[in-house]
Amino acid sequence: MPDVEEQTLRALARRTENDELARQADWPARVQLRAPEREKTFAALPYAFAGAFRPIDAEALRALALVCKLLRGAESLVDAPPAASERLADPTLRVFAAQNEALTALARLGPAPAVWTAVHTAQTRLAHALCAEEAYRSGRRPLMELSDDEASGYAAARGGAIRVALAGVAAFAGEAPPAGLATSVERYCEARQVASDLAGWRADLDAGRPTMVLARLARAAPDAFRAAPSARPQALARALFAGGVAADVAGLVAARADEALAEAAAFPRARPWAGIVELVARPARALFAELAETVAVTG
Amino acid sequence: MTASAERALADGTRFLLEMQAPAGCWRDFEVDRADESDAWVTGYVGTALAAVAAATGWDLGGAVAAARAFLLCAAAERPGWGFNGDAPPDADSTAWATLMLAASGGAPALAYGALRTHRRPDGGFSTYVRFSDPSMWEQSQADVSAAALQALAQERGADRADLAATGDYLRAAQRPDGSWPSYWYATPLYALVHALHALAASDASAAGAPAAAALSFARAQGVPDDDAFALALLAELEACFGDGRAGQLRDALIALQRADGRWTAGRPFMRPDPWKYAPGDPDAAIVDKYGLFTTATVLRALCRA
Numbered sequence: 199m200p201d202v203e204e205q206t207l208r209a210l211a212r213r214t215e216n217d218e219l220a221r222q223a224d225w226p227a228r229v230q231l232r233a234p235e236r237e238k239t240f241a242a243l244p245y246a247f248a249g250a251f252r253p254i255d256a257e258a259l260r261a262l263a264l265v266c267k268l269l270r271g272a273e274s275l276v277d278a279p280p281a282a283s284e285r286l287a288d289p290t291l292r293v294f295a296a297q298n299e300a301l302t303a304l305a306r307l308g309p310a311p312a313v314w315t316a317v318h319t320a321q322t323r324l325a326h327a328l329c330a331e332e333a334y335r336s337g338r339r340p341l342m343e344l345s346d347d348e349a350s351g352y353a354a355a356r357g358g359a360i361r362v363a364l365a366g367v368a369a370f371a372g373e374a375p376p377a378g379l380a381t382s383v384e385r386y387c388e389a390r391q392v393a394s395d396l397a398g399w400r401a402d403l404d405a406g407r408p409t410m411v412l413a414r415l416a417r418a419a420p421d422a423f424r425a426a427p428s429a430r431p432q433a434l435a436r437a438l439f440a441g442g443v444a445a446d447v448a449g450l451v452a453a454r455a456d457e458a459l460a461e462a463a464a465f466p467r468a469r470p471w472a473g474i475v476e477l478v479a480r481p482a483r484a485l486f487a488e489l490a491e492t493v494a495v496t497g
Numbered sequence: 498m499t500a501s502a503e504r505a506l507a508d509g510t511r512f513l514l515e516m517q518a519p520a521g522c523w524r525d526f527e528v529d530r531a532d533e534s535d536a537w538v539t540g541y542v543g544t545a546l547a548a549v550a551a552a553t554g555w556d557l558g559g560a561v562a563a564a565r566a567f568l569l570c571a572a573a574e575r576p577g578w579g580f581n582g583d584a585p586p587d588a589d590s591t592a593w594a595t596l597m598l599a600a601s602g603g604a605p606a607l608a609y610g611a612l613r614t615h616r617r618p619d620g621g622f623s624t625y626v627r628f629s630d631p632s633m634w635e636q637s638q639a640d641v642s643a644a645a646l647q648a649l650a651q652e653r654g655a656d657r658a659d660l661a662a663t664g665d666y667l668r669a670a671q672r673p674d675g676s677w678p679s680y681w682y683a684t685p686l687y688a689l690v691h692a693l694h695a696l697a698a699s700d701a702s703a704a705g706a707p708a709a710a711a712l713s714f715a716r717a718q719g720v721p722d723d724d725a726f727a728l729a730l731l732a733e734l735e736a737c738f739g740d741g742r743a744g745q746l747r748d749a750l751i752a753l754q755r756a757d758g759r760w761t762a763g764r765p766f767m768r769p770d771p772w773k774y775a776p777g778d779p780d781a782a783i784v785d786k787y788g789l790f791t792t793a794t795v796l797r798a799l800c801r802a
Contacts, residue, residue, distance in 0.1 A: 205773060208529075209780040215527075216765045219784050223761040227516065227787045234531035286516075 204239070207470050211241035214263040218271075221264075221299045228286040231296045233274035239474050241267045243363035246474055249467035250379065251371035261307050262366045268300035269317065270359035273324060277356060309369050316365035320358025327355035334408035341408055341423075342416040346450075349410035350388050353395070357387030379468065382461035382475070389454035390478045396447050396485075399438065400431060414443050445489035452486045455479035498799075503553075505751045506799050509792050510549050512758030513542060514560050516789060521563030522571075525789040528580075528769045536571050536578040538789060539564050540593030545793035547600035552800040561601045568594045569605075577611030588615035588622045589681065592644035599651035609652045612645055613659075620666035622646075624680075630772040638680040639670045643691035650698035660699040667692050668707060675710030683766045683782040686715060686730035693738055708738040724763030725753045726791045729798040736801040743802035750795050750802075759788040760795045 215232070218241075222231050235241065244262045248254060272293050279289040304317070331352055333339045360383050368375040395402060395409035402409050416423050419437035422430065438444045455478045462472040498506070517523055522535040523542045543564040550557040571594075572578055577586035578594040591612045598604035615622045621637020622645040628634045646663045649655055670677055670692075677688040689711045697704040715734055720727040732746035753760055765782035767790070768774070774781035785791055 209774070209778075212783060213780045216780075216782075216784060219786055222786065223755065226757045227512070227755075227759050227789075228757070230786065232527070232786060234527070236531045238529055 203470055203473055207239045207242045207245060207473070210245045210263070211238045213260065214241040214267050217260065217264045218267050218299075221268075221303075225295045226287070229291045229295050230286065231268060231271055231292065231299060233271040233292075233296075235270070235274070237477065239470075239477070240270060240359075242470075243267075243270075243360055244367045246470040247364050247367045247379065247468050249469065250376070250465040250471075251367055251373055254367060254370045258307060258370050259367070261303055262309075262363065262370065265300050265304045265307070265366070266359045266363045268296045268303065269320070269362055272296040272300065273320075273356065273358055276324065277328065309366060313362065313366045313369045316362045317358075320361050323355045324358055327352040331408050335406045340416075341413050342420070344408050344410070344413035346410055346414075349408070349413055350392070353391035353410065354384055354388040356391045357383060360387060376465065378461045378464045379471070382458045382471070385454045385458035385461065386475050386478065389451045389458060389475075389482065392447060392454070393451045393478055393482055396444060396451065399434075403431065403434065411438075411443070411447050414447065418443050439489065439492060442493045445486060445493050448482055448486040448489050452479065452482040455482055499747075501751055502747055502799055502802070505754050506549065506553065506796060507555075508754065508758035509760065509796050509799070510546070510555070510557070510758075512792055513546060513789065513796070514557070516787060517560055517563065521565075521567035523564070523789050525785040525787045526767060526769070526783065527786055528783070532581060532583065534580045534590075535582070536568065536594055537580050537587075537590035538785075539567055540578065540590060540595075540597045542789055542793040543568070543597035544593060544600055545797045547597065548800050549796050551600075565598060565601050568598060572608070572611075576607065576614065585625060585628070586611060587624045587641075588612060588645050589624055589641045591615070592622075592641070592648040595648040596644070596651065599648065604648075604651065609649060612648055615641075615645065616659075616663075620662035620664075621670070622663070637666060637670075639667065639677040639692060640679055640681055640688040642667060642670075643677075643688060643695040646695035647691065647698050650695070664696055664699045664703055667696055668703075671707050671710065675707075675712070675714030680771060681768055683764065683768060683779075684727050684730065685718070686720070686727055686734065687766075689715060690730050690734050690737075693734070697737075704738065712739055721763055722749060723753065725750060725760035725795055726762035726766050727764070728753070729760070729791070729795040732798040732802045733794075736798065743798075747799060747802035750798065754795075755788070759792045761788045762791045 218231055242263060243266045244259055248259060275289050275293045334341050334344055364375050364379060364383055392410055395411045399411050402412060415434055415437055418441055422433035422437050425433045455475055458475045459472055459479060462468060462475060522539040524533040524535045525538045526534045543561060546557055547561055571582060575586060577591035579586045579590050595604045595608040595612060598608060614626055617623055617637045619637055621642040623634045623637055624641050625634040642663055650660055676685045677692045679685050679688040682688060693704045693708050693711055696707060715731055720731050728746055728750055732743050732750060735746060736743035755761060762784045765784050767783055768781045769783060771781060
């Protein structure tokens with residue numbers, strides 16, 4: 199993303215975060231609406247799409263950004279509740295507060311029914327994904343049965359707030375979300391989550407969280423998975439990096455991100471969205487090249 | 498102190514104690530990459546808590562000792578303190594950590610030494626010794642210099658000529674309208690209050706004329722009645738350098754206290770990366786997400802008002 203474009207998006211993201219903290223004032227400090235988000239441009243999602251549509255009222259766009267930010271926080275807390283040692287309050291209370299503020303803000307906006315539908319679809323989809331993952335986490339289904347397609351669907355379910363942003367901007371412009379942008383969002387969500395799962399594979403292993411990365415490892419190195427707990431991480435790391443699993447997954451992430459970019463290219467006025475996708479695509483391409491070389495050398 | 502002020506002070510103090518992390522620090526302000534500040538916030542909040550203990554006689558020794566231990570450990574392997582352990586040491590964090598330590602049993606000589614490395618030839622202090630953006634290390638900043646001078650004035654056997662040089666810098670930096678340039682804060686009141694405290698700490702007779710101009714500026718500018726951070730600074734200004742209007746401001750602050758004992762800023766007030774924004778851009782500033790910094794600022798004011 200060009201510097202000026204990224205800085206503009208970051209400034210808008212900061213505005214959204216400040217709007218979110220203004221809503222925080224009514225809730226106890228311990229019940230934080232905000233979930234930590236390393237990528238700040240996520241707080242400016244509607245702005246990233248806005249250029250692709252007819253002009254929208256600035257205050258409506260700002261309010262929609264707040265709705266998406268709050269929904270994103272609730273999603274993150276449901277998906278990955280903070281560890282007990284990091285909790286200031288029960289995460290349920292935080293989800294309760296973030297959902298309340300998001301839906302209150304959305305109701306004030308009075309959007310078209312399509313936006314409410316987008317919220318409903320996003321949240322039911324995530325709930326289904328989390329329930330299906332629970333079957334693997336609990337051991338009711340063996341991890342090696344988690345197929346790539348199934349895992350991709352669960353990964354992509356994590357982007358509900360982005361879909362609401364797209365649906366919202368389209369609705370306020372009086373248009374339908376273009377299929378190409380919707381596909382771009384779908385591919386991006388998958389790429390971003392799988393990239394995150396690759397980076398956090400050790401934490402996911404410890405937490406028993408089923409991901410495409412761990413399922414592929416379970417299939418590629420079943421002995422390493424059965425190794426004694428003390429030897430398991432090292433054996434799995436070897437299979438992951440020297441065995442080529444990480445390179446394959448990084449290649450898939452880069453491919454999905456490139457597909458997202460290709461779809462977004464048809465909407466040059468939504469260039470900030472392409473910039474957000476680039477934040478995943480660039481490191482994925484670099485990681486793929488590096489890991490492929492590692493496999494070539496060690497293999 | 499009125500009964501309602503004492504109750505507000507007690508509830509606010511309890512909030513700070515409950516929000517202290519097991520490591521002894523306080524964390525607040527979230528910047529890029531979800532980083533929060535610990536050392537800087539701990540220095541500021543801990544200084545306020547020490548002021549509460551001194552004003553009320555309440556036993557806050559456990560919390561203060563834990564904060565003190567956190568700060569001393571944080572500086573064990575590097576000179577001074579930063580926004581947090583991942584950020585380089587800076588003069589503002591070092592000044593507030595030094596003030597906190599000085600108010601709770603004494604700051605080590607190393608703290609004062611670390612602070613002095615930020616002094617510029619004009620007598621003022623820059624935030625960093627070296628940093629990516631030149632505005633943060635090539636130029637003195639009034640708000641940082643004010644905190645630094647207050648800290649250095651606590652040093653036993655402080656070099657009076659050094660203090661006077663920074664005092665001269667601050668006097669020269671005061672604008673004709675009575676305000677000081679504010680680098681890190683969106684409200685001019687922070688620099689104003691601390692510049693006057695700094696001048697008074699370095700030389701008891703030094704704050705008189707600057708204070709009159711500063712008060713005139715602050716009163717003319719006014720403060721939004723829902724902004725606890727700015728109101729607290731104005732209350733502290735009136736209590737320490739004004740003529741008795743602090744009582745009204747104190748009552749306004751008490752009315753703004755939240756149910757959990759904290760105060761929240763009505764406007765974003767801290768600019769974490771001012772060099773990236775045009776002057777006056779409202780999107781440049783952020784608020785303290787837990788309200789710790791604002792609450793500490795109000796408690797300081799209530800102790801004095």
